[in-house]
Amino acid sequence: MKFSKHILLLFLIGSFSNFFGQSKLDSFLKPADTLNVQRRNAVVISEAVVLTGTLVALNQVWYSDYAKSSFHLKNDNAQWLQMDKAGHVFSSYQMGRFGAELLEWSGASQKSQLIYGSTLGLGFLTAVEIFDGHSSEWGFSWGDMVANASGTALYVSQELLWNEQRIVPKFSFHTTPYASARPNVLGESLNEQILKDYNGQTYWLSGNIHSFFKDSKIPKWLNVAVGYGAEGMITGDDVLVNTVFFPEKTRIRQFYLSLDVDLTRVETKSHTLKTLFSIFNTIKIPAPTFEINSLGKSKFHVLYF
Secondary structure, eight states: OTHHHHHHHHHHHHHHHHHHHHTSOHHHHSOOSSOOHHHHHHHHHHHHHHHHHHHHHIIIIIGGGSOBOSOOBOOOTTGGGGHHHHHHHHHHHHHHHHHHHHHHHTTOOHHHIIIIITTHHHHHHHHHHHHHHTBSSSOBOHHHHHHHHHHHHHHHHHHHHHSSOOEEEEEEEOOOTTTTTSHHHHOSSHHHHHHHOGGGEEEEEEEEHHHHOTTSOSOTTEEEEEEEEEEOOSSSSOHHHHHHHOTTOOOEEEEEEEEEEOGGGSOOSOHHHHHHHHHHTTBOOOEEEEEEETTSOEEEEEEEO
16 A cells, blocks of 8 residues: 555655744745745755655665565556545645745745755655565556656646646545454554545545636635545455455445635735645545545535545
8 A cells, every 4th residue: 555655755744844834933934035045955954854764764664564676567557446546646746835835935936946846746756666666565656656747747737837726636534434344454543544544535626716717706715626536445456355344335436526725825914824724725625515426326415524
């Protein structure tokens, strides 16, 4: 279950960014108007330390449980109904966004933000993918790499086209009964299930309405979100295992339509709040949601998490 590592890394990066901002006064959080070399160096050194430390920790804690192997590929594109691939897009985008925003805070040019900041997720996840390629349990996945590149491309293309992020990948989660069937794979505690249980994860593309209709009176913070989820999964691709625990269940894809809030467009002069809003804008706000699944059945949720 490779993606559980990646989403964990994303939240570690988010926590780091949050700490980095909140540890100083509000004035310190204000982005520099011109390049502040001291800030830029602090960003580069801090990122290098955190990411290198995380890679070392992964190698010692995660990969040490599995035998090493020569570098090899693995085609896992059919597994988990592609929920893991959606997660890669989300992780690469959000890590790249954090990287670009940290460079923006230092006063770096937009070119530097795009070249060195927005590619943070792609570069880091590529390193993790190489680790996978040397692990007998996993393998280097070109499907994962395409998803990683897609997340970075989504950020960069919007900056080049619109100079703003109008469509943002987001994440939401709800508990499911599937985790109790295989807690070693899908998670025992709630924290583990958020990272590991694909059945409860939903990935969204949240689009800001006002940004497409600049002259309208639509609230600047109002978004429409389309989501993708799946359930009925006990393993990556073995349907027979599912019939043992849930004979009445089948693997299904789920598609959602909902409202959302772009927290970064909520007007405030507080740079502390702006920092918090930026971090928590990775999460889809619970809202009324329409669902239709691959069996053709539909459902309305008063509040969907």
